[in-house]
Amino acid sequence: MSADTTFANQDAARLIAAARRITVKIGSSLLIDGGGEDVRRAWLRTLGADLSALRGAGKQIVVVSSGAVALGRGKLGLKKSPRLDLKQAAAAAGQPRLMAAWDDAMAAAGIPTAQLLLTVDDTESRRRWLNARATIEVLLAEGALPVVNENDSVATEELRYGDNDRLSARVAQMVRSDVLILLSDVDGLYTADPARNPAAEHLPWIEEIDARIEGFAGGAGAAGVGTGGMRTKIAAARIARSVGCATIIAKGHDQHPLRALGDGARATVIAACGSPAGAYKQWIAGTLTPAGALIIDEGAVRALAGGKSLLPAGVRAVQGAFERGVCLRVVDEGGREIARGLSAYTSAEAQAIKGCVSARIAERLGYAGPDEIIHRDDLVLM
Ligand SMILES: Nc1ncnc2c1ncn2[C@@H]1O[C@H](COP(=O)(O)OP(=O)(O)O)[C@@H](O)[C@H]1O
Numbered sequence: 546m547s548a549d550t551t552f553a554n555q556d557a558a559r560l561i562a563a564a565r566r567i568t569v570k571i572g573s574s575l576l577i578d579g580g581g582e583d584v585r586r587a588w589l590r591t592l593g594a595d596l597s598a599l600r601g602a603g604k605q606i607v608v609v610s611s612g613a614v615a616l617g618r619g620k621l622g623l624k625k626s627p628r629l630d631l632k633q634a635a636a637a638a639g640q641p642r643l644m645a646a647w648d649d650a651m652a653a654a655g656i657p658t659a660q661l662l663l664t665v666d667d668t669e670s671r672r673r674w675l676n677a678r679a680t681i682e683v684l685l686a687e688g689a690l691p692v693v694n695e696n697d698s699v700a701t702e703e704l705r706y707g708d709n710d711r712l713s714a715r716v717a718q719m720v721r722s723d724v725l726i727l728l729s730d731v732d733g734l735y736t737a738d739p740a741r742n743p744a745a746e747h748l749p750w751i752e753e754i755d756a757r758i759e760g761f762a763g764g765a766g767a768a769g770v771g772t773g774g775m776r777t778k779i780a781a782a783r784i785a786r787s788v789g790c791a792t793i794i795a796k797g798h799d800q801h802p803l804r805a806l807g808d809g810a811r812a813t814v815i816a817a818c819g820s821p822a823g824a825y826k827q828w829i830a831g832t833l834t835p836a837g838a839l840i841i842d843e844g845a846v847r848a849l850a851g852g853k854s855l856l857p858a859g860v861r862a863v864q865g866a867f868e869r870g871v872c873l874r875v876v877d878e879g880g881r882e883i884a885r886g887l888s889a890y891t892s893a894e895a896q897a898i899k900g901c902v903s904a905r906i907a908e909r910l911g912y913a914g915p916d917e918i919i920h921r922d923d924l925v926l927m
């Protein structure tokens with residue numbers, strides 16, 4: 546083992562030790578036995594024990610699990626085929642089996658699981674994105690393990706990820722993970738596919754994803770149950786990197802794969818650029834076009850400067866017609882822009898609750914809503 550490799554392995558372990566939130570993606574080839582008949586249950590229980598240990602160390606975990614299509618093919622007796630309708634039918638048949646296996650494995654660790662099936666729409670449309678994020682937040686707060694997969698059965702050819710690598714990067718972005726772990730049948734990126742080229746060299750640490758790195762990454766082998774190969778893993782790492790999340794590509798086949806990683810097993814680490822919180826705030830302040838404005842009073846200006854959320858009580862006026870989840874300018878009564886943030890309410894709702902204390906929101910709207918009109922996590926001082 547080269548000195549370089551040891552350095553990067555320690556980095557993978559260090560990244561995991563320092564992380565607050567981790568998204569773990571598990572490829573089909575790990576979960577399913579050779580014939581696609583059943584889940585590798587004993588192995589999955591050891592992964593469940595590792596996830597439980599990470600949670601015991603204070604980390605919040607979201608899982609992205611592949612396997613529905615391979616399991617569904619086994620269940621329906623279908624052969625591997627590029628036809629989308631057959632994949633969709635297989636996913637529909639395999640998903641309940643996949644979740645039952647997760648439920649079983651996590652029950653042994655005393656952790657309830659929860660299924661989320663997402664499409665590209667859910668990660669690209671801001672409103673649905675915020676809703677999915679809110680659901681995951683509640684599940685994490687309640688101590689459940691969210692298990693995400695693509696909703697293959699309803700996705701269309703144009704509107705589907707088709708691989709869970711990129712979906713997992715979007716999920717990592719959504720929940721602001723510090724680390725994305727892609728568990729695969731290979732212990733990282735090599736200079737060529739090691740299954741075809743025994744002289745390929747392992748890359749322990751990648752600082753930037755350039756054309757050279759992309760050139761190394763090949764597709765998946767035709768015979769296996771995996772899709773995408775290293776190409777989609779590097780595409781995922783590119784997304785994760787840009788939102789301040791480091792990516793670890795590691796071998797997951799043996800028992801207790803996450804414990805092994807924490808103990809220094811070989812992997813490829815792709816460095817993050819900045820932090821998840823920084824990237825999120827940069828996105829709000831620098832990328833989104835504001836769809837309206839909230840004019841706030843002196844007390845609210847002081848509260849925001851003190852790191853608080855914006856409550857309806859401090860809002861004097863609402864400008865523009867907007868949907869929930871859009872970016873708003875927050876302006877003082879002298880016209881100075883104080884902050885930008887994502888609105889928890891539509892413009893009509895904001896008009897109805899402006900100036901009112903949070904306890905009276907339900908009375909004004911006729912239904913309950915968040916106490917904050919812009920939560921401090923979604924707010925950037927300008
Ligand atoms: N440069 C490379 N380094 C490592 N593996 C590679 C490379 N290029 C292609 N691969 C292939 O990618 C496969 C892993 O991807 P995939 O089969 O999609 O697995 P998963 O089910 O974990 O997503 C490896 O088994 C390997 O054959």
Ligand SMILES: N[C@@H](CCC(=O)OP(=O)(O)O)C(=O)O
Nearest residue numbers: 573611612613614708709772
């Ligand atoms: N959504 C699909 C997984 C697609 C996918 O990316 O598979 P894999 O390359 O094994 O992670 C399924 O559940 O089978």
